Every structure is written in C-alpha cells, then in structure tokens.
Amino acid sequence: MAGEPGSARNDDLRLADSLRAGDVIALTEVYDAYAPFLFDYCHGLLRDRVEAAGALRNCVISAREHVGRLGEPDRLRGWLYAIARKECMRRRDSPNRHHGQEAPEAEDDLSAEQLARREERRLLAHSALAALSGRQREAIDLSVRHELDEVDLAGVFGIPLEETLELVERSRAGLDAAIRAALIAQNHWKNCPSVSALTESWPLAPQTAASLVRHVASCPVCAELETPPLPADRLLSVLPIAAIPADLRLDVLTAATAEDRAGNRRAIAAWTEPFDEYGWPLPYDATPARAKDRGTGGRRRGPIIGAVAAAVAAVVVLAGAMTAFGGEGEPDAAGTPSTSSTGSGGGSGDPSAPAEPVPTDPSSPSASPTSSSPSPSKSPSKTPSPSKTTSEGPTSRPPSPPPTQEPPRPGHLTVNGCDMGHNRSCTITVTAVGGPVNWRVTGASGELRASGSGHLAAGQSSGVTVSRTNGTCWWPQDGSVSFSPGGSASVGYC
Numbered sequence: 001m002a003g004e005p006g007s008a009r010n011d012d013l014r015l016a017d018s019l020r021a022g023d024v025i026a027l028t029e030v031y032d033a034y035a036p037f038l039f040d041y042c043h044g045l046l047r048d049r050v051e052a053a054g055a056l057r058n059c060v061i062s063a064r065e066h067v068g069r070l071g072e073p074d075r076l077r078g079w080l081y082a083i084a085r086k087e088c089m090r091r092r093d094s095p096n097r098h099h100g101q102e103a104p105e106a107e108d109d110l111s112a113e114q115l116a117r118r119e120e121r122r123l124l125a126h127s128a129l130a131a132l133s134g135r136q137r138e139a140i141d142l143s144v145r146h147e148l149d150e151v152d153l154a155g156v157f158g159i160p161l162e163e164t165l166e167l168v169e170r171s172r173a174g175l176d177a178a179i180r181a182a183l184i185a186q187n188h189w190k191n192c193p194s195v196s197a198l199t200e201s202w203p204l205a206p207q208t209a210a211s212l213v214r215h216v217a218s219c220p221v222c223a224e225l226e227t228p229p230l231p232a233d234r235l236l237s238v239l240p241i242a243a244i245p246a247d248l249r250l251d252v253l254t255a256a257t258a259e260d261r262a263g264n265r266r267a268i269a270a271w272t273e274p275f276d277e278y279g280w281p282l283p284y285d286a287t288p289a290r291a292k293d294r295g296t297g298g299r300r301r302g303p304i305i306g307a308v309a310a311a312v313a314a315v316v317v318l319a320g321a322m323t324a325f326g327g328e329g330e331p332d333a334a335g336t337p338s339t340s341s342t343g344s345g346g347g348s349g350d351p352s353a354p355a356e357p358v359p360t361d362p363s364s365p366s367a368s369p370t371s372s373s374p375s376p377s378k379s380p381s382k383t384p385s386p387s388k389t390t391s392e393g394p395t396s397r398p399p400s401p402p403p404t405q406e407p408p409r410p411g412h413l414t415v416n417g418c419d420m421g422h423n424r425s426c427t428i429t430v431t432a433v434g435g436p437v438n439w440r441v442t443g444a445s446g447e448l449r450a451s452g453s454g455h456l457a458a459g460q461s462s463g464v465t466v467s468r469t470n471g472t473c474w475w476p477q478d479g480s481v482s483f484s485p486g487g488s489a490s491v492g493y494c
Helices: 005-020 024-046 049-069 073-092 112-129 134-145 150-157 161-187 193-198 206-218 232-236 248-257 259-272 288-294 307-312
Strands: 412-416 425-433 437-444 448-450 453-456 461-468 477-484 488-493
Touching (some): 005 024, 024 073, 024 248, 049 073, 049 248, 049 259, 073 150, 112 232, 134 150, 134 161, 150 161, 161 193, 193 206, 248 259, 412 477, 412 488, 425 453, 425 488, 453 461
Antiparallel strands (some): 412 425, 425 461, 437 477, 448 461, 477 488
C-alpha cells in the first residue's frame, strides 16, 4: 500500500531535511506522498471523515513545527503515523467529537464479477481479523497495509522494541490461525458439526471467531482439512481504503503555512508534546500532570543501529508476503497497554473552517490544591505565682500535659489502567500513596461505565471494575475513568 520501503527511506531523509530548512514545497510533497495513507489510518481509528480530516491537518501542522526534534530523519513516515495516532487518541477522548459520517471508499475500476469476488474475500478478512485483539489488528494493519517495520511500530505505539517484536509475533501467529479457521468455516463447514454450529452467520462476530480458532486448534477432524495458502498481505489488500477528500489538500497546506494562523499552529503543536529522547511523541494520555511526573525513562528502543537489526532479524518482517507461523492454539487477545503521555482532551474542529479557535496548552498541569494540617499552636502561659508552703509539705509539681498528636497527613491516589481486549470488563487498580485517601469515581469517557468509592490506608489498594457498553467493534479504542482526588486511568478495549 505504501510503496517500496527502500525508496521511501531516501524520500523520508530528503523531505525531513527540506522541512527542517523551512521549504514550503517540501510540505506539499509530504502531503502528496503520505496524506492518503495517513487519512485512511486516521479514519480507521475515528470512523468519521470529519474527525479524520481534522486529525490529518493537525498531524501535518505538528510535523512541520516539530520536525527538528526527529533524531532519525529517515524515519519520517513512521514518525508521522505516531503523531497521527496521538491526535486520533486525543480526539476519541473528546466529548465533542463528531460521529457518523464515514468517508466513501476509494474507487476501483473493477467489473461486477471482480467486485463480487472482492466482497467475498472481505467477509473472510473480517472474520479472520475478528479473532484478534484491537491492538493486534492495528499492528497487522500498520505492518502489512502501511508497511511500517518494527522500529516504526515501537514509536507509533510508544512501547519498547522488545514488546513490539512480541506483539508482532503474536499478531502474526494469531492471524495465521484465524485465517485457517475462517477458511475452514467458509469452505469445509459441512465436514465438522461444531464448525457448522459456530458459523451460522457470516462474517463472524469477535467472540464466535475466537471460539472457532480454539475449536480448530483442538479438533482432530479440522486438523485433517486442507486450506489453500493465503498470505496476510493478499487477504488485507481487499479491505476498503477511505477516500481522502479532494479539497482537503488546500485546507491543510493553508493551515500549515498562513501567517495569520501561527498562533493556532503553536497551540496544535503543543498537543503533540512531550517527546522522547529520539524525538518521537509519547502516547496520548488524558492526565498531563501524571504524565509529566513519569518522564521518558525506559520507554522504548535502545540504539537503533546494530542491536535493532539483530533483534528484528529474530522475527519475520511484515512488509510484502506474510510467512506462516504455527497457528496452533488460541491467539492472544490481550492488547498491549500504551505508555501514557501528556495531551489534551479538547474538542476537535471542523477541517473546513477557515481558522480554528486557539486551544489551551495541553501540557499545563491542572492545579490541585494541597491541604496541609498545621500543628496546633501553643498559647503562651502566664508564669504562676509562687504558692505558699504548708506544714504538710511542699506543693506537688503539676503533671505535664500529654503530647499533642498531629493527625496523619493525607496521601495521594495513584491509578493503573487496564485493557479489556474483547472482554466486556477489566479492573483498574487504585492505591493510596503517602497516607490515607478517601476516593471515588467521578466519571468515565465514551462507551465506558464505572463506579465506586472507599477509604484506603497508606499503601492499600483496591479494584474498580470498568465495563464497556458497545457491541462489536473492529478497531482498538481507548477511554478513561477519572477519580477524586485527582487521577485518571486509561482503558483500552476492543
């Protein structure tokens, strides 16, 4: 989908150098070369053409403002996907996001017979992909259709290279097993009563697809069935590609270069911050204050040259034809949680608008008042007058007052998010650090529902169950659950 990786590396280096030099022509080249693919990726995450167009526009603006940070200019294309993903996650977290206007499919000059064959292959592809987790589907899409390598994927997801290699291998093995199971369901359902019972509707729902993969892996009848080899790149090539609006080019380039919109560009560029030591944006997080405390330590990659080449050689590179993994057993449906970063959950704008309102700086932490317990002040006591002695003896010394005990200082709440994958719920962990905490759930975004409250002593933890209300979904989604006092937990689902 994205062309030859080797030539793209040379183009990336040239375009990045030109952008750093302020070449406006290079910006148009970047748009013409990468915008159609970036728009399709953003549309897959947002499922709305207005939001996808706005995300692409902000991606191009941020790339021009921050290109000087990129330590590896020959990875400009993967870096653009990382910026685009962060912007999409920010928009998905917005309560004001646009819904319901999916982009039309890019047109192909196909005959009626070819369209019918493509539709049949699409149903097969959807049924196979349904067995994977959202993170696995996204990794497969970026690897196969958009031809990003593992180093680029580490930057896009904001996870260490080792985790990326493991994610790619699990995703490849899971897809290979899912393709075989889907082919058996499509062509050999009469041979096995269990397969016939599982595949009454087509394409398969996620739970059905996962059950089918488990059955095929353990069924002696299905083990004897032969299925034709179907590489992942051929299977995914039939999936629809969102058509980029024709008038978006002028809007994006104007927004990225017009002198009177410099203030908007600075504000939009702030949404992409912070960056790691390689100049890649840290993943989106709706809690900027906590993200600043975390810093960038241990985020992902190590030296790119040498060690990375050896590590990447340990797995199959995903560009081009796909090599089969074993395909035994159930594919891992657990998504890999992202490292969080700072960001704003503000509303998204209409890309057709002549100018955007200046957004607030997403990197500014929200001021949380700290309550201190002052020690009780001791009032000065008057010097007692000397008392007279009696014949019974001297006066006794008055007892010392008991020492004043200060109340325990309140602690602060830390929260750890969760990823439910295809399940309908997962558990967030809340912990009191530095003292006791009275906590409660204050809200949840999007399709998420959560509630709870309680008291935690210092060091104690508790769990909060968060569930999703939506049904079938094809792409990974992220939301958040907010807590008082302060704190927000990221939740991945689908």
